[in-house]
Amino acid sequence: MKGVRGFSQNNSNRHFNEKMCLSLCPLGKIDGYIRTCFKIILVFFLLGIAAINNGCEKDLEWEESSQGGQLVLFSFLSPDSVFSVHLSKSVSHSSVDDFERVYEGNITVYKNGVIADDFIFPFDKSWTFRDDISLKTGDTVRVEAADGDGERVFAETVIPDAVGIEVVDTAVVQQATRDNGTETVLQCLLNIDDPEGEDNYYQLIVFEQICRNGLSSACEETKIDYAKEDPVFYVRNLEGSLIGGLDFGGCFSDHIFEGTNYELTLNLPVQYASAPSDPGADRKLLFILLSHKREYYDYYRSRVVAEYGYDLPIIDPIRIYNNVNNGIGLVAGYSAAADSLIFENGNTP
Secondary structure, eight states: OEEEEOOOOOTTOHHHHHHHHHHHSGGGOSHHHHHHHHHHHHHHHHHHHHHHHHHOSSOOOOOOOOOOOOEEEEEEEOTTSOEEEEEEEOOOTTOSSSOBOOSSOEEEEEETTEEEEEEEOOTTOSEEEETTOOOOTTOEEEEEEEOTTSOEEEEEEEOOOOOOEEEEEEEEEEEEOTTSOEEEEEEEEEEEEOOSSSOOEEEEEEEEEEEETTEEEEEEEEEEOOOOOSGGGSOOGGGTOOOOSOOOTTEEESTTTTTSEEEEEEEEEGGGSSOOSSTTEEEEEEEEEEEEOHHHHHHHHHHHHHHHHTTSSSOOOOOOOOOOBTSEEEEEEEEEEEEEEEEOTTOOO
């Protein structure tokens, strides 16, 4: 077993950047955000119509209004990575399309008040990537978008500092299950060095990489959906949700360990505690700690609650957080740090 310290993205690693974009979007799709908003609105509108009909003898005719048409802007920005941006238009709940493409779309990027790039958004793409925008921690980034109809939206964010994470111990242990049984797990203790003097927001993402014959081109990467059992993942009433048991994708804040070193306990299935059986194959567990700004933390958690609740018959409407002025979506900065475990063929921890 080996530990590998440090993590950064480079401009040539576009494939990883695309996968990270999807990791940052709950449920992996932009259109889910748009549809969730309109499903919630539609449910409560129909409930209101039903209440009126029950109290009146007169028949009411209702014609569904055309929801949608707002510009949707998403961009997740980090140091030393390829700039990525999504631009589209929202669609109504009744539409068979996931989103409406933007024709004659334009994106302008400002870094610390100076134009860093200005380009036409390709109408046939969901995301576009720009290699020539270089960002670092502390940069203030403003993204503006426009379409051929004269609609304009914008949002601004700051790239946060990365906070270090380190695997300090691992062990194969027995733990109790809810049905009074036991199971064998790979227990990993991860140290987070939380800075003092500010509220910090994180997301822990874990990947498994199976590499053969030491070739990075022969690696298969899979995201691990781990159990959120450490106290940092618990939902607090003050965070706007009384619903327990929801999986917020590894997002948490430093409210229980502000300004200290925190040892987070993570239990993985025991299948990850050894090397693959194939000769020449190695298993790497990559623990990525994303440092977010508050806007992403609020967006992610509010959207998960909304996705959970829109199919329920009675629930208070959930407002999905949005920081795009005159439109919908999110522009948010993040930084990444990582540590890893490598299980070489024939080795166990």
